[in-house]
Amino acid sequence: MASWPTVAPLIARAGRALVVEALRAWVDERRGTPEVASEAACVQWCVTRLDLFLKPSQRRVFNLTGTVLHTNLGRAVLAEEAIAAAVEAMRSPTTLEYDLEGGARGERDDHIAPWLCRLTGAEAATAVNNNAAAVLLVLSELAAGREVIVSRGELIEIGGAFRIPDIMARAGCRLVEVGTTNRTHLKDYAAVIGPDTAAIMKVHPSNYAIQGFTKAVAAAELVPLAREKGVVLIEDLGSGTLADLETWGLPREPTAREAIAAGVDVVTFSGDKLLGGPQAGLLVGRKPLIQRIARNPMKRALRLDKVRLAALEATLRLYADPGRLAERLPTIRSLARPAAEICAVAERLLPAVQAALGHDATASVAEVRGQIGSGALPVDLLPSFAIAIKAKRLDRIADRFRRLPIPVIGRISDGTLYFDLRTLDDEPAFAAQLDKLHVVAG
Ligand SMILES: *Cc1c(COP(=O)(O)O)cnc(C)c1O
Numbered sequence: 001m002a003s004w005p006t007v008a009p010l011i012a013r014a015g016r017a018l019v020v021e022a023l024r025a026w027v028d029e030r031r032g033t034p035e036v037a038s039e040a041a042c043v044q045w046c047v048t049r050l051d052l053f054l055k056p057s058q059r060r061v062f063n064l065t066g067t068v069l070h071t072n073l074g075r076a077v078l079a080e081e082a083i084a085a086a087v088e089a090m091r092s093p094t095t096l097e098y099d100l101e102g103g104a105r106g107e108r109d110d111h112i113a114p115w116l117c118r119l120t121g122a123e124a125a126t127a128v129n130n131n132a133a134a135v136l137l138v139l140s141e142l143a144a145g146r147e148v149i150v151s152r153g154e155l156i157e158i159g160g161a162f163r164i165p166d167i168m169a170r171a172g173c174r175l176v177e178v179g180t181t182n183r184t185h186l187k188d189y190a191a192v193i194g195p196d197t198a199a200i201m202k203v204h205p206s207n208y209a210i211q212g213f214t215k216a217v218a219a220a221e222l223v224p225l226a227r228e229k230g231v232v233l234i235e236d237l238g239s240g241t242l243a244d245l246e247t248w249g250l251p252r253e254p255t256a257r258e259a260i261a262a263g264v265d266v267v268t269f270s271g272d273k274l275l276g277g278p279q280a281g282l283l284v285g286r287k288p289l290i291q292r293i294a295r296n297p298m299k300r301a302l303r304l305d306k307v308r309l310a311a312l313e314a315t316l317r318l319y320a321d322p323g324r325l326a327e328r329l330p331t332i333r334s335l336a337r338p339a340a341e342i343c344a345v346a347e348r349l350l351p352a353v354q355a356a357l358g359h360d361a362t363a364s365v366a367e368v369r370g371q372i373g374s375g376a377l378p379v380d381l382l383p384s385f386a387i388a389i390k391a392k393r394l395d396r397i398a399d400r401f402r403r404l405p406i407p408v409i410g411r412i413s414d415g416t417l418y419f420d421l422r423t424l425d426d427e428p429a430f431a432a433q434l435d436k437l438h439v440v441a442g
Contacts, residue, residue, distance in 0.1 A: 006043045014050045022046040022053070061407045062430060066370035066384065066420030068334045071159060073409065075272040075279070075374055077330040077425070079318055082277060082311040089310035096306040109294060111309050115316035119242045120256040120267070122284035126294045127271070127312065128302040132162050134268040134281030135236050139171035141296045142232050142266070142289065143198035148173045151184035151217070153210055154203040158238075164203055173198070183215040190225055199232040200225075202264075204254065206238040206374075223263035232265045232289065239374060240269025240282075242319050248326060248336035250372075251381060256284055265289055271308075273374040276331030277315035278308040334423050335372060335382070343385040345421045349431060353387050356434040361391030370420050386410075386418040404433050 001007065001023050002016070010019045026045050030037060063073045078086070088094075099106035109126050116125035128134050139148060148168060155177065157163040168175040176197070178188040189200060202219050219235050226233040240256045253274060259267045266289050271280025281302075283293060293299065304312070318328050326336045346365040354363045366388035369381060391397050394417050401408040401419075406429060410419040424430055 001042070004039055004043070006039060007046075010043070010046060010050060014054060018050060018053050019046065022049040025049060059407065061409050062426075063409055063423050064386075064419040064421065065409055065411045066368060066382075066386065066418065066422070067373035068370065068382070068423055069273055069331065069372060069374035071374055076276045077334075078278065078311055079276065079315060079329050081318060081328065082314040085310040085314035086278070086307050089306045094306050094310070096309070108303065108306075108309060111313045112316060115313065115319075116282060116284050119316065119319050120260050120284045122256075122260045122267070122286075122290075124287040124290035125282065125284040126290055126299070127283070127304050127309070128281045128299065129304065130272075130279050131236070131238065131268055131270040131281040132167070133302040134283050135167055136171050137281075137293055137296060137298055137302060138234055138266050138268060138283060139168065139173050139199075139201075140298060141293045142234070144172040146173065146198035147176045147194070147196045148198060148234075149176045149178055149189055149192055149200045150203065151179045151188075152177050152181050153179060153184055153214070153216055154205055156203055156205055156207070158207055182210050182213060184217055185215060186217050186221055186225065189217065189222060193225070193229045193231060197229070197231050199234050202233070202235040204236060204238040204240075218262075219259055219264050220262035226265070227263075233263070234266045234268070235259050235264045237267055237269040239273040239275075239372075240267065241274040242316075243322055243325060243332070245274070245335075247322070248332065250335055256282075260284060266293070270374070271312055271315075274331065274372070275315065276329045278311040280304055280308060280312055330425065334425075337422055339383045339385060342421050345424060345427060346385040346387055349421070349427070350387060352431055352434050353389075356437040357389065357391075357397070358438060361389050361394075361397050363387050363389050366416075366418065368418055368420055370422055382422065384420050384422045386420040389417040389419075390415065391417075400437055404436055406430075406433060 002020055007019060023046060026042055061073060063070050069075045095106065097106050097108050112127055113125040116122065128137055150164060155164050165175055176192050178184055178192055200222055219233065222233055237254055237256060237259060239253060241253050242256060244255065245251065245253050256267050256269055266283060266285035268281060268283050271277040271282060283290060318325060325332045327333065350363060350365055357363060366386050368384050368386045370384045371382065389397055394412060394415065398410060398412060398417050401410065408419065410417050
């Protein structure tokens, strides 16, 4: 069978091993079937199977969920500058750990640390695989075998099994909880500091808000206490932006610079949340502490590769020119996109979407509220516009959009399928595939 002339093009496309696997599967499938199959039928069957083999598993999609930084959809979309830097690093050897001037070994952190220090005001900086790794590393270097104090209002779980108490245990620390769920006072922290206390940790309550009768102690208020008692003050900022989001009319998020200015000893935050870069965990703070963290053997296991470091360096460089960030950084561009502009996109696309849906469903333009996502303020607050679809079998319509060549992911709520257009950055590609909506199986 593998020598049939009609099979040769399949081998050219997919390689002999996969074609043989497909042919075997066909034979297995037909075992016990009496009628004789044609060569053409066999080849056709194999083509379908090979298409499945060759289709990439991780694919580009349109994120029209209304959540700009969607963890399941890969969080931040990178800037062109970061993409170009990453591509170049992938293609060639680089100065990853090489000092060109001295012709000797260099440090991989040297590519990003000066930028992080400039942008946050910190003395030193380092980077690891993600913020979860950054938290694990800082705790295990600075507090293993000792106590770390955390407010009960900040014992968070963020998705994917990252829970502060578990991370503490993994890092070999003893968690000391203080205060209550809704209220924690400075005196609560002061009361439990003892000879075994290594650190106080503040955690940004990323994905929930405690409202009403509440009290939390700001990092700035904890600084004098930590200094007096000789314990380290750590703050996990989660999203931790490097820019002042209010510039673009967005809600305030704590910046890493503010935490450093307040006197926090080590601040950790993510690279692919509000920062808009590749997945990374960034640690900034006092030099002796960052040096210890960077020398921890676990740092070697959690370090970044040259591709992400290249993308991160290019992303950080964009922050040197905040005036152009909204133009160059897709995360900020999406977040700052005016509602009127999004409304215009919705109105432009509506006729084509309705035409593609036919009589199965009705589409209209709806005012909606989106989210930043990934632990920035967990409330719906980005005024936006969506194409809203109503139909009897809404799940089938959603399924058909997901089966398009570039799958379209929306959000169903209150019996309506919403496609929030804030994050639609390629309108022509979206429109061009709508005519396939009626042919994709639903
Ligand atoms: C998101 C988040 C983390 C984990 O960051 P990753 O980069 O996803 O590993 C840790 N802490 C807080 C407060 C967060 O919001």
